[in-house]
Amino acid sequence: xxxxxxxxxxxxxxxxxxxxxxxxxxxxxxxxxxxxxxxxxxxxxxxxxxxxxxxxxxxxxxxxxxxxxxxxxxxxxxxxxxxxxxxxxxxxxxxxxxxxxxxxxxxxxxxxxxxxxxxxxxxxxxxxxxxxxxxxxxxxxxxxxxxxxxxxxxxxxxxxxxxxxxxxxxxxxxxxxxxxxx
Amino acid sequence: xxxxxxxxxxxxxxxxxxxxxxxxxxxxxxxxxxxxxxxxxxxxxxxxxxxxxxxxxxxxxxxxxxxxxxxxxxxxxxxxxxxxxxxxxxxxxxxxxxxxxxxxxxxxxxxxxxxxxxxxxxxxxxxxxxxxxxxxxxxxxxxxxxxxxxxxxxxxxxxxxxxxxxxxxxxxxxxxxxxxxxxxxxxxxxxxxxxxxxxxxxxxxxxxxxxxxxxxxxxxxxxxxxxxxxxxxxxxxxxxxxxxxxxxxxxxxxxxxxxxxxxxxxxxxxxxxxxxxxxxxxxxxxxxxxxxxxxxxxxxxxxxxxxxxxxxxxxxxxxxxxxxxxxxxxxxxxx
Numbered sequence: 001x002x003x004x005x006x007x008x009x010x011x012x013x014x015x016x017x018x019x020x021x022x023x024x025x026x027x028x029x030x031x032x033x034x035x036x037x038x039x040x041x042x043x044x045x046x047x048x049x050x051x052x053x054x055x056x057x058x059x060x061x062x063x064x065x066x067x068x069x070x071x072x073x074x075x076x077x078x079x080x081x082x083x084x085x086x087x088x089x090x091x092x093x094x095x096x097x098x099x100x101x102x103x104x105x106x107x108x109x110x111x112x113x114x115x116x117x118x119x120x121x122x123x124x125x126x127x128x129x130x131x132x133x134x135x136x137x138x139x140x141x142x143x144x145x146x147x148x149x150x151x152x153x154x155x156x157x158x159x160x161x162x163x164x165x166x167x168x169x170x171x172x173x174x175x176x177x178x179x180x181x182x
Numbered sequence: 183x184x185x186x187x188x189x190x191x192x193x194x195x196x197x198x199x200x201x202x203x204x205x206x207x208x209x210x211x212x213x214x215x216x217x218x219x220x221x222x223x224x225x226x227x228x229x230x231x232x233x234x235x236x237x238x239x240x241x242x243x244x245x246x247x248x249x250x251x252x253x254x255x256x257x258x259x260x261x262x263x264x265x266x267x268x269x270x271x272x273x274x275x276x277x278x279x280x281x282x283x284x285x286x287x288x289x290x291x292x293x294x295x296x297x298x299x300x301x302x303x304x305x306x307x308x309x310x311x312x313x314x315x316x317x318x319x320x321x322x323x324x325x326x327x328x329x330x331x332x333x334x335x336x337x338x339x340x341x342x343x344x345x346x347x348x349x350x351x352x353x354x355x356x357x358x359x360x361x362x363x364x365x366x367x368x369x370x371x372x373x374x375x376x377x378x379x380x381x382x383x384x385x386x387x388x389x390x391x392x393x394x395x396x397x398x399x400x401x402x403x404x405x406x407x408x409x410x411x412x413x414x415x416x417x418x419x420x421x422x423x424x425x426x427x428x429x430x431x432x433x434x435x436x437x438x439x440x441x442x443x444x445x446x447x448x449x450x451x452x453x454x455x456x457x458x459x460x461x462x463x464x465x466x467x468x469x470x471x472x473x474x475x476x477x478x479x480x481x482x483x484x485x486x487x488x489x490x491x492x493x494x495x496x497x498x499x500x501x502x503x504x505x506x507x508x509x510x511x512x513x514x515x516x517x
Contacts, residue, residue: 012482019221019481027225 036152038161039123044106046124047099049142050117057087057143058118059094065110065119073103074110094118097139101127123151187291195297199276207430208238214430214476221480241423248419253325256416260324265421267317268428274310275435278303280365282448282460295461296365303364304352307439308345311394314428315341318403318413321425325416333412336487337403341394343494348390350502351383354509355443368447375446382505384444386498388474391436393494396429398479402487437471438464445471 030037039045050058061078079087079095087093108121124146129135152161212227212234219226227234252258282295300306315338322334356362358379359370370376377384393400404412414425441447445467448460485493 015481016477019477022223023217023220025223027220028223029225031225031228 033150036150037125038152038154039125040154040159041156043123043125044108044121046101046122046127046137046146047104047110047142048120048122048144048146049094049097049139050120051143052089056089057093058116059097060088060090060116060118061092061094062115064113064115068109068113069104070107070109071103071105073100074098094139097142098136099142100136102132102135122146123153124148126150191291191293192297195293196277199297200273203273203276203431203434204427206434207427208242210430210434210472211241211426212238213472214479217473217476218480221477245420245423250421251418253327253416255326257324257326260320261416262421264317264321264324265417265424265428267320268314269317269424269431271310271313271317272428272431272435274313275307276438278306278364279435279438279442280368280447281464282457283365283368284448284457284460299363299365302362304356304362304367304443307364307435308349308352311432311435312341312345314432317428318425321417322413325413327416329410330413330415333403333405333409333415336409337396337413340396340400340402340490343491344390344393344400344498347386347494347498347502348394350499350506351380351387351390352443353502353506354380354383357506357509357513364442364447368442368449371446372449375444375449377444377446380444380505380509382501383509384440386502386505387440387444388471389498391440392475392478393490395432395436397433397475399482399484400490401484402490405484433472433475434468437468437475440471441467 052058059076061076063076063078066072066074066076075096075098076094077096078092081087081091081093106121110119111117111121119142126148127135152163154161215237216226216234227237230236230240252261277297278300280296280299285292285294287293318337318341319334322330322332322337325331355367355376358376359367361367361370392398396403403409404414409415414422417425441464447467448464450459450463450466453460453463
């Protein structure tokens with residue numbers, strides 16, 4: 001009886017001590033709209049269509065991505081490149097390229113299937129829209145380089161958040177190195 | 183002119199007290215959310231106003247503008263009465279809690295910092311505080327919902343069981359002071375607080391206080407994993423808020439009573455020279471007890487129902503009786 005009471009008192013004291021220590025810690029919350037989120041290099045967010053260094057589109061309109069897509073959310077209609085209007089190095093290019101983000105499950109099979117590494121799943125995760133039709137993103141949107149301000153990339157090897165890229169602003173106050181949640 | 187002293191001054195004092203208590207409830211909910219958040223290494227509410235200070239107002243407005251839903255199968259009269267029956271007794275207790283012995287004069291009338299110095303103050307506080315149980319039982323019963331009823335029944339058995347050990351803790355105080363008036367009890371602690379004289383009594387009072395106000399780890403009436411939300415299951419909007427108002431004001435009442443009975447009320451350094459300091463000390467001690475209650479909530483898991491009952495009847499009550507016996511013997515022999 002006495003032993004039980006003693007053990008109980010010790011356990012209660014330990015529990016209270018643990019919580020007291022945590023009371024004095026700095027909160028680890030990432031205050032998302034004000035502070036950026038640090039995403040990992042293999043994060044699969046919104047798609048982006050890439051270009052070659054000379055400005056030509058990588059996409060050749062082969063529609064392998066649409067074939068690989070498990071939810072059939074990609075529509076590709078190829079167009080012929082002409083000498084006057086040349087979009088990509090090959091014969092054809094993706095004249096219509098639409099992704100329905102409401103159906104997309106962000107599996108990344110399209111990026112795996114792509115022979116020219118044209119379509120890549122990048123880092124944007126804030127994809128809400130007011131109109132359902134706006135969730136279908138078009139070729140023009142996909143070709144824009146997309147670096148939203150609420151995202152900070154992590155270094156490929158060290159996985160440390162690269163706060164410097166965030167609008168040139170220093171890392172949010174109180175965030176220790178590697179402490180920010182991703 | 184007598185009606186001023188007899189009616190107007192108590193009325194104004196009661197009004198001020200109620201306003202203070204309701205504001206206190208609003209900001210206690212804020213403080214609790216903030217504190218529990220910090221215990222969880224989070225920020226807590228920080229969006230509404232600076233440091234989230236307007237959060238209680240936002241919550242209150244939201245609650246007020248919610249659609250009023252009364253279940254068709256509910257007993258309407260008692261369903262609507264129950265939240266009020268919970269809140270009113272919690273407020274009533276404050277009539278006898280002496281905040282300070284400081285008093286000042288306005289137009290020849292003495293204004294004290296307590297509503298009344300009842301000569302049966304402690305008895306009154308206990309009796310009125312217990313009335314809140316009716317609100318909970320009626321709320322659970324009139325909702326006509328099995329979870330609400332189960333929660334209400336649990337509450338009633340829990341609150342009735344735990345009043346007994348609480349009574350023993352208060353009894354030992356009574357044996358020492360020999361008066362039921364709360365002002366007398368505080369005055370008796372001028373030299374030595376009763377927490378040092380009655381450490382066991384304080385422990386029992388604190389534990390039973392947690393159980394009486396349905397606070398964690400004894401928040402069995404609202405075990406969400408078994409009972410949805412207990413007696414508040416069918417309540418929404420401002421009626422739901424009223425139940426919580428009752429709970430939080432009870433929490434303040436318990437802390438205030440603990441301060442009055444065990445922590446020396448308004449006494450502290452330099453109170454003799456500057457009596458107005460007593461208010462500060464009272465609030466400080468009360469906040470300390472409130473912090474302790476919130477700290478316990480953040481630390482300890484909820485007990486099982488059989489553990490709750492077993493702990494009360496098999497451990498706390500004998501311990502309390504033992505404490506009373508020892509106190510009574512000591513008082514009888516050397517008092």
